[in-house]
Amino acid sequence: MQWGYAPFLYFVAVLGLEAAMQKECRIIEALQNKLTYRQRLQYMKHYFPINYTVNVQFEEVLKAANITRLRDQNVSELSLRYLWLSVNSQVLLKIWAVLLERHPSWEYTQDLCHLFEQLAEEYENYNQGNVDANVQGVVEQVLTGDAGSSQKAVPPKALLDNCVKVMWLLYSESCK
Ligand SMILES: *[C@@H]1O[C@H](CO)[C@@H](O)[C@H](O)[C@H]1NC(C)=O
Ligand SMILES: *[C@@H]1O[C@H](CO)[C@@H](O)[C@H](O)[C@H]1NC(C)=O
Ligand SMILES: *[C@@H]1O[C@H](CO)[C@@H](O)[C@H](O)[C@H]1NC(C)=O
16 A cells, blocks of 8 residues: 555645645735835835935845846745745835834835735745755845844835835746
């Protein structure tokens, strides 16, 4: 009877992965709906003072060019998604932290934070331990905060523009 077992487990694992990806794609779709250009402009620019900036770490400015470079270094797609997720969770918390509860962007930013939290939970369930070491290093730097890292002042809308461009790069293939 032993011989029938391994393919069965393999089948269960594949089903698990597919279910996880579907769940991930649903969260990405929700993010996409909330991060349209019009909403980014309204909530992250018009509702802020002119030329307003948020201080972030250098590593938190994650652009399409970074992803291209990391792909050239054969960093896995899973690691890239984990990097994007970790960076943007932090970025959103930093934007949220400068808002009072009655600010018109407060709830919008909170909703985005929650969606990223859901995505992070998915990663904890399925993907732990598979992240490239150098990406893990960058993520730890971002999470442990400002020790030794240079800061950059960036407009909130520019941060979310990066978030959307990279999201598109990472998910447009696997979440149609
Ligand atoms: C905003 O930044 C632009 C470009 O740096 C500058 O020309 C403009 O005077 C700034 N506006 C204010 C109100 O500080
Ligand atoms: C992204 O690229 C910039 C330079 O363009 C670099 O300073 C930064 O460290 C890179 N970030 C990551 C996470 O690789
Ligand atoms: C990435 O992988 C390709 C194909 O496996 C290989 O040719 C290339 O040398 C690798 N690049 C790096 C930077 O490891």
